[in-house]
Amino acid sequence: MVGFDDAMLQQPHRQVIPIVGMGGIGKTTLAKNVYARFTDVHCDICAWVIISQQYNTKELLCEILSQANKEGSEWLSLTKMREDEVGLALYKYLFGRRFLIVLDDSIEAWEKLQGYFPDNGNSSRIMVTSRLSNLGSRLDDNYGLKIKLLDVESSWRLFCKVVFGGESCPLELEKIGKKIVKSCRGLPLSIVLLEKLERTKECWKSIRRSLNSAVNSENDKHCWKILKFSYKHLPVYLKPCFLYMGMFEEDSEIHVKLWVSEGFLKSITGKSLETVAELVDRNLILVPELGKTGSIKYCKIHDLLRDLCMREAQKERFYHVVGQHSPQGTCSQCRLVIPRGTSKKEVLDAVESTPHARSYISDWKRVRLLPNLRLLRTLKAYDKDIWRIHHYSLEKMFELVNLRLLVVKADRCGQLPSSINLLWSLQTLIVYPDEPIINAPVEIWKMPQLRHVDFNRGLHLPDPPSDSIVIMENLHTLNGVRNFKCDEEIVGRILNIKKLGLTICEPRDDDYCVHNIECLQKLESLSFICVRRSVFLQKLTLPHSLKSLDLQMWMGRMKDILEKVSTLPLLQKLKLMNGRFKTGKWATVEGQFPSLKLLSLTSCCNLKYWMMESSHFPCLEHLHLHKIDLKEIPTELGDIPTLKSVALKLCEKSLVKRMIEEQGEVSFKVEVQIPEEHGELLSLLNPNFQVTVLPF
Numbered sequence: 001m002v003g004f005d006d007a008m009l010q011q012p013h014r015q016v017i018p019i020v021g022m023g024g025i026g027k028t029t030l031a032k033n034v035y036a037r038f039t040d041v042h043c044d045i046c047a048w049v050i051i052s053q054q055y056n057t058k059e060l061l062c063e064i065l066s067q068a069n070k071e072g073s074e075w076l077s078l079t080k081m082r083e084d085e086v087g088l089a090l091y092k093y094l095f096g097r098r099f100l101i102v103l104d105d106s107i108e109a110w111e112k113l114q115g116y117f118p119d120n121g122n123s124s125r126i127m128v129t130s131r132l133s134n135l136g137s138r139l140d141d142n143y144g145l146k147i148k149l150l151d152v153e154s155s156w157r158l159f160c161k162v163v164f165g166g167e168s169c170p171l172e173l174e175k176i177g178k179k180i181v182k183s184c185r186g187l188p189l190s191i192v193l194l195e196k197l198e199r200t201k202e203c204w205k206s207i208r209r210s211l212n213s214a215v216n217s218e219n220d221k222h223c224w225k226i227l228k229f230s231y232k233h234l235p236v237y238l239k240p241c242f243l244y245m246g247m248f249e250e251d252s253e254i255h256v257k258l259w260v261s262e263g264f265l266k267s268i269t270g271k272s273l274e275t276v277a278e279l280v281d282r283n284l285i286l287v288p289e290l291g292k293t294g295s296i297k298y299c300k301i302h303d304l305l306r307d308l309c310m311r312e313a314q315k316e317r318f319y320h321v322v323g324q325h326s327p328q329g330t331c332s333q334c335r336l337v338i339p340r341g342t343s344k345k346e347v348l349d350a351v352e353s354t355p356h357a358r359s360y361i362s363d364w365k366r367v368r369l370l371p372n373l374r375l376l377r378t379l380k381a382y383d384k385d386i387w388r389i390h391h392y393s394l395e396k397m398f399e400l401v402n403l404r405l406l407v408v409k410a411d412r413c414g415q416l417p418s419s420i421n422l423l424w425s426l427q428t429l430i431v432y433p434d435e436p437i438i439n440a441p442v443e444i445w446k447m448p449q450l451r452h453v454d455f456n457r458g459l460h461l462p463d464p465p466s467d468s469i470v471i472m473e474n475l476h477t478l479n480g481v482r483n484f485k486c487d488e489e490i491v492g493r494i495l496n497i498k499k500l501g502l503t504i505c506e507p508r509d510d511d512y513c514v515h516n517i518e519c520l521q522k523l524e525s526l527s528f529i530c531v532r533r534s535v536f537l538q539k540l541t542l543p544h545s546l547k548s549l550d551l552q553m554w555m556g557r558m559k560d561i562l563e564k565v566s567t568l569p570l571l572q573k574l575k576l577m578n579g580r581f582k583t584g585k586w587a588t589v590e591g592q593f594p595s596l597k598l599l600s601l602t603s604c605c606n607l608k609y610w611m612m613e614s615s616h617f618p619c620l621e622h623l624h625l626h627k628i629d630l631k632e633i634p635t636e637l638g639d640i641p642t643l644k645s646v647a648l649k650l651c652e653k654s655l656v657k658r659m660i661e662e663q664g665e666v667s668f669k670v671e672v673q674i675p676e677e678h679g680e681l682l683s684l685l686n687p688n689f690q691v692t693v694l695p696f
Helices: 003-011 027-038 059-067 075-079 081-092 110-115 135-139 154-164 170-185 188-192 201-211 211-215 220-230 239-247 259-262 269-279 303-316 344-353 420-424 442-446 488-493 516-517 558-565 634-639 653-665 676-684
Strands: 017-021 045-050 098-103 125-130 335-338 359-362 378-380 407-412 429-431 453-458 479-480 499-505 525-530 548-552 573-577 585-587 598-602 609-611 622-626 647-648 670-675 689-694
Touching: 017 027, 027 045, 027 098, 027 125, 045 059, 059 075, 059 081, 059 110, 081 110, 098 110, 125 135, 154 170, 154 188, 170 201, 170 622, 220 303, 239 259, 239 303, 259 378, 259 429, 420 442, 488 516, 558 573, 647 653, 653 670
Parallel strands: 017 125, 045 098, 098 125, 335 359, 359 378, 378 407, 407 429, 429 453, 453 479, 479 499, 499 525, 525 548, 548 573, 573 598, 585 609, 598 622, 622 647, 647 670, 670 689
Antiparallel strands: none
């Protein structure tokens, strides 16, 4: 409630206050507290309307007017009037009076009703609760309240309040109680539903083991109805995307490329991200963190909603999670999920019972296993968090000719088979090879459906065949390519590329035609690694579409690259590593880096002095300096209004000391990593500094 009084009382005009958040997070509870606090005290008229999915606008107007005019309005007489007549009667009755109206769980209703609420200039308020996070922009208002999940401390406080009436938890139950609260993952509804817990350690241990099923049990209709409501009213095209989230283990981070490979989404530019945004707006999926430039990197799902996914998926036979669902009817399943810890027998039985599977998602690592499933469209058998993952034979992989997505760790293989172009539907090819280099056949240039190719710095691409003019118009990501020569013919075949990752490692003075990169007018992200001395920096040219640049160079002159990148109008993220400042100085000027949000300098030698003004970086939010020889941080840095954080890692002791002493009470966060031998700096710290001491 902190700060809510200001929104309720101080603005004189009529104000619409959206309260948004996921199902069960407390939107209605908060609205009820506000409503009770202001009813008949600060407002002349109060009305609360719960709006169903199939609402009738006239009936809503009648209900609001009946609540507003408790003495004069008769429901029967109102029902005989036309919709606009009821609306006009409501408008006249509200005119000149201060009112508080709550529309519970609908934005569409507001859009039809808003014309009947006058702006009396007396701080009247309309609260609208919704699961849609974009509600505020649709209401065209300056104030909105998005309710977040509770932190650990608040969750425990709420738990003690509902279970013990605000008293402290008995010591013998506190340890298991905190584990239960942690399992609730900050969702107030799941905590409140534990109110009737029997206060015994045996009971609490049982609840801890099966918290989700206890919270979502069919006996608790109230909780289940709230969670299921969000799914029931999803548009048809979003339902499979939502259900798909239940295929993965708790807290897994899911990439939306999988939705495209499953056929839930068409391969339309931007459609995947639009769908992610829509599910986020509906508070059905979570974004654990944004990239430094604000992009969505991963999405997750709350555990309770994951349970909902699994229940609905089981009813619809949407997928089969081995060891978690009944095997009955699994032969008709199109999707097979093998979680970690599954026994070998369970895996073999599942594969044999699902001959028509279209998807194979595996986090299993016990033995090497390639299911004989010729109809597979999706094969994801690699997880970056599992280091002892099994390997697959790429030659056998490419026998699965219906594949749209392939994500695997490859067995020792230095050559992709020439039959690769038989995978005519393949859109995503992500391979983590054991070999440092995998040679691709020339046939890879005959795969126009490819959208994402990533080999983790280990792919050597041949020149395109002279007898083929196939344009890779769908190719948006090409990452992990070694010694890639960007001549006119190759660039002309990948003109729609958005993300490009190149590594140059041959010890020769070849520029690899890097001046042609400028022709890639849709390129947004470029990662360039040069592990040998090369002349490419002088000849490198960059397109104005570039938003992210990660450049690792072998003692290349920083002057050559900074002159090129400082004028890029859209550049938001710049990472430079192993460059060399010949003069020891870097002076920025007005008009450079107009959009830059993240600047990272690592092991850029001989940078002693940095001259700048705060206006030189008008959008800078994050500055990372790693192993930099700077004598001092420019004091003007503290005047950049957008700056959120500065990170210093293994920089000169004198630099860290001056930063602490001179910046004083900075408004941004400072993260410092120092070696153990510089531990005396800890005594100089103030609360704005976060320090990690690294072992010597």
